Amino acid sequence: MNEANEWSVSHMTRTELFHTYKSKILQLSDLGEETLKSEDFLLDRDEKKQLDIYYAPFEYINPDAKVVIAGITPGLYQMRQSFEAIRDLKDATDEEALRAVKQRGSFSGPIRKNLVTMLDDLELHHHLGIESSLDLFGSANHLVQNTAVLPYPVFYKGKNYNGSSPDMIRTDLFRQYVEGTFAEEMTHLQDALILPMGVNVRRAVELLVHQGLLDQERVVSGFPHPSGGNGHRHRIFAENRDAMKRHIAEHFKRHPL
Numbered sequence: 001m002n003e004a005n006e007w008s009v010s011h012m013t014r015t016e017l018f019h020t021y022k023s024k025i026l027q028l029s030d031l032g033e034e035t036l037k038s039e040d041f042l043l044d045r046d047e048k049k050q051l052d053i054y055y056a057p058f059e060y061i062n063p064d065a066k067v068v069i070a071g072i073t074p075g076l077y078q079m080r081q082s083f084e085a086i087r088d089l090k091d092a093t094d095e096e097a098l099r100a101v102k103q104r105g106s107f108s109g110p111i112r113k114n115l116v117t118m119l120d121d122l123e124l125h126h127h128l129g130i131e132s133s134l135d136l137f138g139s140a141n142h143l144v145q146n147t148a149v150l151p152y153p154v155f156y157k158g159k160n161y162n163g164s165s166p167d168m169i170r171t172d173l174f175r176q177y178v179e180g181t182f183a184e185e186m187t188h189l190q191d192a193l194i195l196p197m198g199v200n201v202r203r204a205v206e207l208l209v210h211q212g213l214l215d216q217e218r219v220v221s222g223f224p225h226p227s228g229g230n231g232h233r234h235r236i237f238a239e240n241r242d243a244m245k246r247h248i249a250e251h252f253k254r255h256p257l
Helices: 016-026 076-088 094-105 110-121 124-128 133-137 172-187 199-210 233-254
Strands: 042-046 051-054 067-071 144-148 154-156 193-196
Touching: 016 076, 016 094, 051 172, 067 199, 076 094, 110 124, 110 133, 110 233, 124 133, 124 233, 133 144, 144 172, 172 199, 193 199, 193 233
Parallel strands: 067 144, 067 193
Antiparallel strands: 042 051, 051 154
């Protein structure tokens, strides 16, 4: 089953894929884990590697974004949040609903606080003309594209995939999403600064740089994954802070708002 590879990413939100799954989401009586991770929402599976990829409505692309915050993949929590948003906004337009999914579900939970703290330390908010990077998840949502190099929820042995095992860029199932769906998404955001969250996301983004699909100047290296489970994040951030801060400042000199 491989519907995702037949779907071409577009900033237009009324896609065949979304319409198919929207009706299924609205018909659900509960949003328990077994319901979310059911065959009804299965996009891809590699039984040998024990990998499952499920649908979640993260299609929206903001063509005016000035910064891309790229994570590994949505987890179960974000998946549930996205389904809830579609159900809450069942009478809204597709574009309004999908935009709300991005705002509500992207980097939600405790991870958002850690992310905002680091982004503000790098003074990203000053370059974007906002009071805090927290506004990127609210009033300044129009400035950001929150996304993931594996755009749909991935589970390894039934658990949220952590980006390291199996290796993202050595796994065929993952490569087709990185080089396909994610790379195509980036073509809509030509001048946006890209902040990969953690070393595994950075490796996936740099794969596209090496293939000539992304400009190296757009990619900020050295940003740790903001998960509370990443015990090395403070050290990694401190080691790369000055270089990242310079990179961001130089990017916005070349691409002012």
